[in-house]
Amino acid sequence: xxxxxxxxxxxxxxxxxxxxxxxxxxxxxxxxxxxxxxxxxxxxxxxxxxxxxxxxxxxxxxxxxxxxxxxxxxxxxxxxxxxxxxxxxxxxxxxxxxxxxxxxxxxxxxxxxxxxxxxxxxxxxxxxxxxxxxxxxxxxxxxxxxxxxxxxxxxxxxxxxxxxxxxxxxxxxxxxxxxxxxxxxxxxxxxxxxxxxxxxxxxxxxxxxxxxxxxxxxxxxxxxxxxxxxxxxxxxxxxxxxxxxxxxxxxxxxxxxxxxxxxxxxxxxxxxxxxxxxxxxxxxxxxxxxxxxxxxxxxxxxxxxxxxxxxxxxxxxxxxxxxxxxxxxxxxxxxxxxxxxxxxxxxxxxxxxxxxxxxxxxxxxxxxxxxxxxxxxxxxxxxxxxxxxxxxxxxxxxxxxxxxxxxxxxxxxxxxxxxxxxxxxxxxxxxxxxxxxxxxxxxxxxxxxxxxxxxxxxxxxxxxxxxxxxxxxxxxxxxxxxxxxxxxxxxxxxxxxxxxxxxxxxxxxxxxxxxxxxxxxxxxxxxxxxxxxxxxxxxxxxxxxxxxxxxxxxxxxxxxxxxxxxxxxxxxxxxxx
Numbered sequence: 001x002x003x004x005x006x007x008x009x010x011x012x013x014x015x016x017x018x019x020x021x022x023x024x025x026x027x028x029x030x031x032x033x034x035x036x037x038x039x040x041x042x043x044x045x046x047x048x049x050x051x052x053x054x055x056x057x058x059x060x061x062x063x064x065x066x067x068x069x070x071x072x073x074x075x076x077x078x079x080x081x082x083x084x085x086x087x088x089x090x091x092x093x094x095x096x097x098x099x100x101x102x103x104x105x106x107x108x109x110x111x112x113x114x115x116x117x118x119x120x121x122x123x124x125x126x127x128x129x130x131x132x133x134x135x136x137x138x139x140x141x142x143x144x145x146x147x148x149x150x151x152x153x154x155x156x157x158x159x160x161x162x163x164x165x166x167x168x169x170x171x172x173x174x175x176x177x178x179x180x181x182x183x184x185x186x187x188x189x190x191x192x193x194x195x196x197x198x199x200x201x202x203x204x205x206x207x208x209x210x211x212x213x214x215x216x217x218x219x220x221x222x223x224x225x226x227x228x229x230x231x232x233x234x235x236x237x238x239x240x241x242x243x244x245x246x247x248x249x250x251x252x253x254x255x256x257x258x259x260x261x262x263x264x265x266x267x268x269x270x271x272x273x274x275x276x277x278x279x280x281x282x283x284x285x286x287x288x289x290x291x292x293x294x295x296x297x298x299x300x301x302x303x304x305x306x307x308x309x310x311x312x313x314x315x316x317x318x319x320x321x322x323x324x325x326x327x328x329x330x331x332x333x334x335x336x337x338x339x340x341x342x343x344x345x346x347x348x349x350x351x352x353x354x355x356x357x358x359x360x361x362x363x364x365x366x367x368x369x370x371x372x373x374x375x376x377x378x379x380x381x382x383x384x385x386x387x388x389x390x391x392x393x394x395x396x397x398x399x400x401x402x403x404x405x406x407x408x409x410x411x412x413x414x415x416x417x418x419x420x421x422x423x424x425x426x427x428x429x430x431x432x433x434x435x436x437x438x439x440x441x442x443x444x445x446x447x448x449x450x451x452x453x454x455x456x457x458x459x460x461x462x463x464x465x466x467x468x469x470x471x472x473x474x475x476x477x478x479x480x481x482x483x484x485x486x487x488x489x490x491x492x493x494x495x496x497x498x499x500x501x502x503x504x505x506x507x508x509x510x511x512x513x514x515x516x517x518x519x520x521x522x523x524x525x526x527x528x529x530x531x532x533x534x535x536x537x538x539x540x541x542x543x544x545x546x547x548x549x550x551x552x553x554x555x556x557x558x559x560x561x562x563x564x565x566x567x568x569x570x571x572x573x574x575x576x577x
Contacts, residue, residue, distance in 0.1 A: 006116070066117065076302075084104070099219065107227060137217075192239070196232050203256055210269060290373060291445035295365055303350070311393070340419075341398065346429055354467065355464070387470040
């Protein structure tokens, strides 16, 4: 089986053929066929070889593993195919083929990266998804989206450069390029660790996410929410599971976005901060590193792709129909978009971990793993974060968009394809919540869940208490007027501390180098030719040579001088310095 190729290449190759397919039903059918064929090929590989697929070949003295399939990669690969299918259904009404190509290549790159068996192959896909995903932002075709896409791409390229540097350092040290457990401590491993952290949106390195995702197209944000951060979660689980540093990083990720989400007016920006919050739970699970914790991180990543994608779809449908996305401009949309409102409520209940909804069956795995391993403070942080999630995503999103005050907007209902995608996403959220054991059987360590009782009385009661007191806090703040008002404003984030100094440094550099460049230009293109021309003219007036040839004479003179100098050095007439 050394000739097999990654399932990601099925999506990439077919995605590049999209422009050749005629518009209309033929193209729509072709789009839906892409994730189906890719996943069928994945199932073929897994069944033909067994549980693990690991072909290899030699390149420049290093062993390459272009495809590596095990339980962990299969779980992530499965949900990535589901996300691609739902996203393409949601985007069927879009006539712009560039968005479809970017989305499928982006998803195919993420699928390929999940099944990469070595760091070099991972790097190739790492950079591919960076460039492909940027087009989902630029496709909105606004000046703000163009600038945001540039900043987004810079962050992604920096992550790729750090990953490449780490690979080279490790290879030079004789540590190989196999994608597996990496001991944190060497320079190469630290570079790779930070590269993963950028794509994972660690605190301080997260601004690209909250900056870019809200500026993408209504359909593009759905794809963006599914792949980049989850790929980073997979990479951390593959390489750095059990590193205690991740516990504290994840706790910070779970906690700080709540404060930004509560005061944010842009609903998709609220979801972007909420996404960071949910990824924080996964990072904590990876840091704990036990079988239960890794199961929890994997299961929660699977569930997050569905419920966060569902919430982005509902807000995308609102933006598509109304052209508005700020909470202060919305309200009362349940009258015109009842189906979208119901799907939003399902997504809100799922992310808030209501019993019988998806996150209830996944988030508890991580919290139990943290508590069982003596991380009491981190458990309290996650408890606070869980309450905050219900506050800003479970209540704020549906309340201000579909209920609350009546904005007077009466748009058309969402297009049929959007409704189908939202309905399937909502079904997945409920299915995982009601019957989580199908997902549990797919996890890397299903045996660790043999004695786990997700619907125990204590678990259900404690979660309902969290939800009740969080709802009580929201109602109290609203009735007392203490809830932060929804205003058209820009909330400053950590990128303000980076972008302003960098902008000042850039201006200084441009000013300094600009003056040097202008000086060199003046010297080489104006002063020297003018002086040479004057010399030639004066020489020609005395000798009668090159008279009236001005610039041509100066050019000949300069060429002759350079030729003489070159010959002098070449023949050894002048000693070389």
